[in-house]
Structures are given as C-alpha cells and as structure tokens.
Amino acid sequence: EPILEMKQISKQFGPVKALKGVNFDLYRGEVHALMGENGAGKSTLMKVLTGIYPRDGGQIIYQGQEIAFKLPKEAMDQGVVIVHQELNMINHLTVAQNIFIGRENLKFGLFTTDETINRQAQELFALLNIEINPKELVGNLTVGKQQMVEIAKAISMNAKVIVFDEPTAALTESEIKELFKIIDDLREKGIGVIYISHRMDEINQITDRVTVMRDGEYVGTLMTKASTKDDIISMMVGRVIYEDPK
Ligand code: ADP
Ligand code: MG
Numbered sequence: 001e002p003i004l005e006m007k008q009i010s011k012q013f014g015p016v017k018a019l020k021g022v023n024f025d026l027y028r029g030e031v032h033a034l035m036g037e038n039g040a041g042k043s044t045l046m047k048v049l050t051g052i053y054p055r056d057g058g059q060i061i062y063q064g065q066e067i068a069f070k071l072p073k074e075a076m077d078q079g080v081v082i083v084h085q086e087l088n089m090i091n092h093l094t095v096a097q098n099i100f101i102g103r104e105n106l107k108f109g110l111f112t113t114d115e116t117i118n119r120q121a122q123e124l125f126a127l128l129n130i131e132i133n134p135k136e137l138v139g140n141l142t143v144g145k146q147q148m149v150e151i152a153k154a155i156s157m158n159a160k161v162i163v164f165d166e167p168t169a170a171l172t173e174s175e176i177k178e179l180f181k182i183i184d185d186l187r188e189k190g191i192g193v194i195y196i197s198h199r200m201d202e203i204n205q206i207t208d209r210v211t212v213m214r215d216g217e218y219v220g221t222l223m224t225k226a227s228t229k230d231d232i233i234s235m236m237v238g239r240v241i242y243e244d245p246k
C-alpha cells in the first residue's frame, strides 16, 4: 500500500481555483514526478500536503491514517519534509548548526557542543555520501551544496517523504549529477520522493512515475520507464492527441 495518498484535493485562493480535485499517491522507495505548466498547482498541492496551507476538500492518507498537518513543523515531525526552491538556511551559522538548530536540547542534552553536532553532521554526510565540511559557514556554500545540507537535515529528522520543488533550477551540471545520486540513495533507503519538475530529461532519468497536472486539474499518472516522451507530452497538452484515430 502507498505510504501517501492524496485524493480529490481542492484549494481555492479567493476566486482562483488552484486545485480542483487532484489525486496523487506515493510508495516507499519511489521517486514520483509531479509535472505541469507554470500555474498548474504543483507547489500548492505540496504546500497543502506539508501544512503550509489548509485544504478546502479532499483526503490525505499517510502511513494508513487520515491526516491534516496544520503546520510545516507538524508535517516535519511526522516525516514529511519539503525542500523549497528558496532554501531556508541561515547563512552566518555553520552547516552543522543549520542541521541541528532548535533540536540540540532534545537530541543531545542541554549543553551540546559544536564538537558534538559537527561529529553528528559528519556521520550523516557519510551515510549519504555527501562531501561537505560541517564547520563551514552555510553562506559560503553553493546553492547545490546548501540543498544537500537540507536533505541531510531531512534525513536527520527521520524523513519518510521528501518533496523537491524544482530542485535543479539553480544547480550546475555536476551538482545535478550529485543530486541525482543522492536521490537514488534515498530511493534505496526506502524514502518516498516527490520530484516537481518540468524537465522531461530529468523525469525520464530519475523518476519511476509521473503525475501530470494542468490548470489545477489532475490529468493522469504514467510509469516513466514504460512511457515515451510523446505519451507524457500528449498528457501535458491534453487529450487531443489520444483521440486522433489516424
Ligand atoms: P505551479 O507550482 O504549478 O507553478 P502554483 O501552485 O504555484 O503552480 O499556483 C497555482 C495557482 O494558484 C496559480 O494560479 C497561482 O497564481 C495561484 N496561487 C498560488 N499560491 C497562491 C497564493 N498564496 N495566493 C493566491 N494565489 C495563489
Ligand atoms: Mg510556478
């Protein structure tokens, strides 16, 4: 059974119907792409999932239970984490401090030293095959590296579902390769990954399924490997292509 099922989700902003009954599901160890033109409602769907916005209608089932996270913190505590296009790092703190900020007391007792969290961060990076110095100031890292710090943070919080919202927008080619390796690793660890993108090459390369949205509507879901680029494109542009009888 899926770790996550979103059914008939609706959400309106004033007169704008951003989501008009959208379905999405996700399995453990699956990388599931969410695709659609700008304004299709992809980010809104993920913000509804992660407690940034309340939904107007529909149902979310996570680990077999119906849920409605009221705050991102609540979603995070339950293992559902979003890595935003705009990252949330604090530049003048170190990598390790960014990962463990606000949680030191819970995890390590009141008098946590930098030494402790540096070691903890180092173990985390080793687990994920990430090469970053925990003592480095986050402000000195590239966007790609900062993103990896966010992923490490999610893993340290025991994330079971990680949402990436157009993660490659600001990355170099080599950073993209590194990110894809990490995403493969997440898959092997049994984590569910939701991957928002409109880049067909990326979707073909690293995802298992793709769900297409258009104008707030759910269009459909395909297995990525079994589908041709044309199938996915025709889903995106509409059903016209399917109806052509030749
Ligand atoms: P996508 O991520 O697919 O580009 P969004 O989810 O960002 O799409 O937006 C879907 C629709 O909802 C758009 O018409 C957008 O203008 C609108 N929208 C998104 N967030 C808000 C908001 N906070 N207030 C008002 N309208 C919003
Ligand atoms: Mg957009």
Ligand code: MG
Pocket: 042, 043, 044
């Ligand atoms: Mg978006």
